[in-house]
Amino acid sequence: MIYSIVRIRLVSLVIVATIAALATGCGDDEDDQNNGDPPPDDDPRTVLSDGEHFAVSWDGPDSPLPFQELFELSVDIMEAESRDLVGNADAEFRLRVADTTEGMPTQLTVDTAGDGTFTLQGLFFHVPRTWELRVDIDDGELTDRASFEFEAVGLYEGELPDDPTGRFSERDLRHIFQMSPAPPPPPDPTNAVADDDDAAHLGQFLFFDERFSEDGTVACASCHVPDHGFSDPETLSQGMGETGRRSMPALNATYHRWYFWDGRTDSQWSQALGPLESEVEHGITRTRLAHLIYEDDELKDAFESVFSALPELSDSSRFPDDARPVVDDPEHEHHQAWMSMSSDDQHAINEIFANFGKAVAAYQRRLIRNEAPFDDFVAALRDGDEEGLEVLSEQAIEGLELFVGDAECVDCHGGHQFSNFEFHNLGLEPRSWMPDDPDAGRSEGLHTVIDSDFSAHGPHSDAPDGEMAQLLSFLPEPDFHTDGRFKTPGLRNIAERAPYMHGGHVGNLNEVVEFYSDLQEDPVIGIRDPLLQQVNLSNSEVEAVVAFMESLTGAPLPDELIEAPDSPAP
């Protein structure tokens, strides 16, 4: 990551000072920037470099630029006077949240035809703030810098009603209307049965089925307890052993892009495969899982009617009882058994394994609770319904004001799931119950996600050329910028699922907000996110932010979604 610097050819010196151009019409005051000169030709997509040697222009998607989505830009470097392209220009490009060192979660790549034109790919904005593109130019004789600013991406664009509370700025309102109502989850093209009813029913059956574990006592639901927001009341979870991190909510997880605290899988179906073979969770193998389905007529029928006929698995010399790849222990008997299989048979087993994940994911896509008092409040705000506003207490409204304003929570917890779905290092110190080695978080996830057999671009994906597959090709190398980053959890239904943070560091929401307020802890790995600032809230302000978060608890799920069905087929 994360500074997203790309060097085309060697660039030497850099001259300072900034000329900013607003890429959107969202009206930032230009006085904030040290730009004396108006942009040439009144075109905000063209700026003069600081020393006025070059004119630089960009072209790309219409304003506002995409948010939470890959996009590309083209950049032309011209002589300032003649506006001729500078054929021998070298350039270094750097994108970051303006006034911070926070870069993109992707790695920028740059192509040039060597004629002064450049194509920038892999742009991805995850923070709804002003972003800055710096271009350091060297034409062999002169070095100079040009800068662009892209204003406030990712906020509500529509008409704003009058604010009957009189408490919110225009920007606050744009954040608030971006948070509600929540749309249905985005499609998952990597899973062809993601929205299939029979697959969801089958998946629900499997989610509660304890047979898929080493000793027949652990199911997904053991650590994703329906009445605890589909997470675990225990700080660390017990399966066949103890997990190294806290369980996460399966509720509303389907909105996410990366799964696990470190984002080590890129789809909800491939996520489900991890715990099955984890020695501390279900502790089974993919061949055993296939045999269990194969040997249960009812389950086999249900599975075959959603997917396709299972291969003949009864030959145990071809399909050992317990075989799986164990990459870090090639001597392991499961690994040896796996290596004894033909690659066609391995593929057949992997397909069954992946399909198990796809059915369970189809079920989890229905675990959504979005309709909370907060949503009623926003609807009332939109409609100018003053009585309707009373659904939130004064305290919760003050908390909302802080959340989108001075407490700066929205940088990471904005949008309808209160998450930017990306990774940040809060600098939490380890707790006594956590494993000894500092947890590298996203750096570990990056190592795993690219090479997985079950990734969005892999052989079991139903969209190997889709958007997720493309995003994978722009992931950065793990380094100290990615160390200690964890996924930003969504905050809907947060009050129901203490304790909090990746290691269950904090027992209640008051302490969470106090942590942010004082930032008394120091990172043991990586660097604290530059977006975090001590905000020094008073006790009553802390309580207000908590009251606001308590207003995010949605209406309960229907009973038929939170119990094990009687049979695997409807």
Ligand code: HEC
């Ligand atoms: C022994 C406890 C345990 C079991 C069993 C278990 N999980 Fe988890 N689950 C966890 C823990 C712990 C994490 C976080 C692990 C990490 O990030 O390293 C997690 C993470 C997740 C996430 C990620 C959510 C997100 O937002 O990224 C989902 C979804 C999930 N589990 C679903 C399942 C499913 C489906 C099953 C059954 C196939 C399952 N879990 C079995 C403990 C468990």
Ligand code: HEC
């Ligand atoms: C720089 C991004 C960022 C900002 C700003 C931020 N958070 Fe977070 N938040 C995160 C991340 C990342 C985590 C998970 C961290 C971990 O477990 O290491 C998190 C965790 C949480 C949790 C616990 C969620 C859970 O499921 O365990 C709550 C509650 C929370 N944040 C509320 C807030 C509030 C309130 C604010 C404003 C005062 C805020 N956050 C500001 C990124 C951020």
